[in-house]
Amino acid sequence: MLHVENLKVRYGAITAVHDVSLEVKEGELVALIGVNGAGKTTTLSAIAGVVKTVSGSIYFEGQSIVGKSPEAILKLGVAVVPEQRDIFPSLTVEENLHMGAFSRHNHREYLADLKETFILFPILEERFQQLGGTLSGGEQQQLAIARSIMAHPKLLVLDEPSLGLAPKIVDQIFSLIVTLRTRGSTILLVEQNVNRTLDIADRVYLINNGRVEIQGTPDQLRSQGAIKDIYLGK
Numbered sequence: 509m510l511h512v513e514n515l516k517v518r519y520g521a522i523t524a525v526h527d528v529s530l531e532v533k534e535g536e537l538v539a540l541i542g543v544n545g546a547g548k549t550t551t552l553s554a555i556a557g558v559v560k561t562v563s564g565s566i567y568f569e570g571q572s573i574v575g576k577s578p579e580a581i582l583k584l585g586v587a588v589v590p591e592q593r594d595i596f597p598s599l600t601v602e603e604n605l606h607m608g609a610f611s612r613h614n615h616r617e618y619l620a621d622l623k624e625t626f627i628l629f630p631i632l633e634e635r636f637q638q639l640g641g642t643l644s645g646g647e648q649q650q651l652a653i654a655r656s657i658m659a660h661p662k663l664l665v666l667d668e669p670s671l672g673l674a675p676k677i678v679d680q681i682f683s684l685i686v687t688l689r690t691r692g693s694t695i696l697l698v699e700q701n702v703n704r705t706l707d708i709a710d711r712v713y714l715i716n717n718g719r720v721e722i723q724g725t726p727d728q729l730r731s732q733g734a735i736k737d738i739y740l741g742k
């Protein structure tokens with residue numbers, strides 16, 4: 509579904525991504541892990557079309573998306589929930605969700621989607637008329653994910669969805685990701701929460717200094733001891 513080959517991205521003189529190749533197949537939950545500054549967000553930003561690539565290719569469903577606008581990439585079915593959860597704080601939960609459904613013109617479909625959303629995110633039904641900015645961090649993260657799902661993406665990309673959340677809320681977010689995957693979503697997940705990510709991912713890429721250092725199944729990564737080396741700074 510998604511093929512990234514030899515991706516290179518630079519911010520001015522800084523090369524943030526040197527050489528990243530990765531693949532996400534339909535129905536998979538693929539994780540990108542790596543320490544702070546490894547180049548995970550930059551990789552996602554290139555996929556989303558919000559940063560320019562220096563070289564390399566990105567194909568989504570066989571079509572090159574390098575150079576396409578973020579709107580065009582979203583329309584093709586790639587939805588990215590960024591690290592900073594960009595919900596609209598001065599709009600209600602209802603209005604935020606409605607923005608996510610912008611591409612769905614049929615009101616009946618919209619209502620059906622809302623019903624589904626409330627099953628996955630019961631708290632959003634309770635908070636339906638509240639302003640986005642008044643929600644807790646965990647609720648805002650749920651709203652950001654729910655809003656993306658309203659657009660029925662083919663590929664859901666999540667950048668550190670558990671960042672800064674209390675442990676109990678982190679549990680909820682991880683079980684939500686598992687639920688989404690079980691329901692058939694294809695997911696590319698960036699996480700720093702390595703152990704929990706290895707518990708749920710189908711395949712994992714470990715990025716270090718802008719390069720894919722190791723890739724494999726969670727079991728393969730665990731057995732190599734590679735994770736420890738990188739995270740203990742060896």
Ligand SMILES: Nc1ncnc2c1ncn2[C@@H]1O[C@H](COP(=O)(O)OP(=O)(O)O)[C@@H](O)[C@H]1O
Nearest residue numbers: 519522524542543544545546547548549550551
């Ligand atoms: N907008 C930017 N301008 C300049 N350098 C950046 C910018 N964003 C990220 N970087 C740098 O690029 C590298 C990779 O960052 P990033 O992709 O955010 O890593 P990660 O998401 O893995 O923490 C880091 O060295 C970071 O400082």
Ligand SMILES: [Mg+2]
Nearest residue numbers: 548549550591
């Ligand atoms: Mg990041």
